[in-house]
Amino acid sequence: xxxxxLLLGLSALIAPSASYSCYGDINALQAPTISCxxxxxxxxxxxxxxxxxxxxxxxxxxxxxEIPIKRVARxxxxxxxxxxxxxxxxxxxxxxxxxxxxxxxxxxxxxQIDRRYHQPxxxxxxxxxINQCSTMLVLGINEMRARHPTWTWDQQLRGGICAYxxxxxNIQVYDxxxxxxxxxxxxxxxxxxxxxxxxxx
Numbered sequence: 001x002x003x004x005x006l007l008l009g010l011s012a013l014i015a016p017s018a019s020y021s022c023y024g025d026i027n028a029l030q031a032p033t034i035s036c037x038x039x040x041x042x043x044x045x046x047x048x049x050x051x052x053x054x055x056x057x058x059x060x061x062x063x064x065x066e067i068p069i070k071r072v073a074r075x076x077x078x079x080x081x082x083x084x085x086x087x088x089x090x091x092x093x094x095x096x097x098x099x100x101x102x103x104x105x106x107x108x109x110x111x112q113i114d115r116r117y118h119q120p121x122x123x124x125x126x127x128x129x130i131n132q133c134s135t136m137l138v139l140g141i142n143e144m145r146a147r148h149p150t151w152t153w154d155q156q157l158r159g160g161i162c163a164y165x166x167x168x169x170n171i172q173v174y175d176x177x178x179x180x181x182x183x184x185x186x187x188x189x190x191x192x193x194x195x196x197x198x199x200x201x
Contacts, residue, residue: 061093085193100124
């Protein structure tokens with residue numbers, strides 16, 4: 001009886017749930033074809049199909065972080081697939097990092113926090129790091145909600161993703177367009193998140 005209860009408790013802790021996200025259904029978002037004119041990104045040439053191929057390669061590494069991702073997601077009422085998508089987008093789930101740092105040694109960790117603007121917490125692949133950066137994402141979404149209460153939840157979520165990106169690379173967020181000049185970043189994140197959602201995140 002006790003082992004069964006423990007197993008059920010662990011399943012409840014890490015299992016995906018519709019109650020995870022207070023920010024809408026990631027599968028309901030539209031992710032238009034990525035344009036090479038919008039952003040110089042490795043994914044742009046082949047569009048969203050290339051994003052999904054990248055996600056397919058990254059998911060093997062992401063499985064190592066599945067439990068902490070889902071635990072952080074539950075605590076923040078955030079979709080775990082969205083956290084996984086940013087990890088994939090920013091660092092290819094650690095593939096692009098050198099001892100946790102980008103090539104310029106300015107951005108740190110799976111979710112690439114910029115040390116010029118924030119003090120990183122925890123080791124580069126720790127739950128503490130994932131929690132710090134995911135909290136920044138939630139703050140960005142809530143900031144969009146507060147600044148633009150008439151926006152749809154789709155726009156607010158896209159704006160929040162852009163705000164996360166802006167805090168890392170100092171890209172401006174435009175009132176007229178939640179993503180401004182970096183719309184392809186958001187479309188890439190959404191495409192990855194939808195893929196990871198279908199595969200258990």
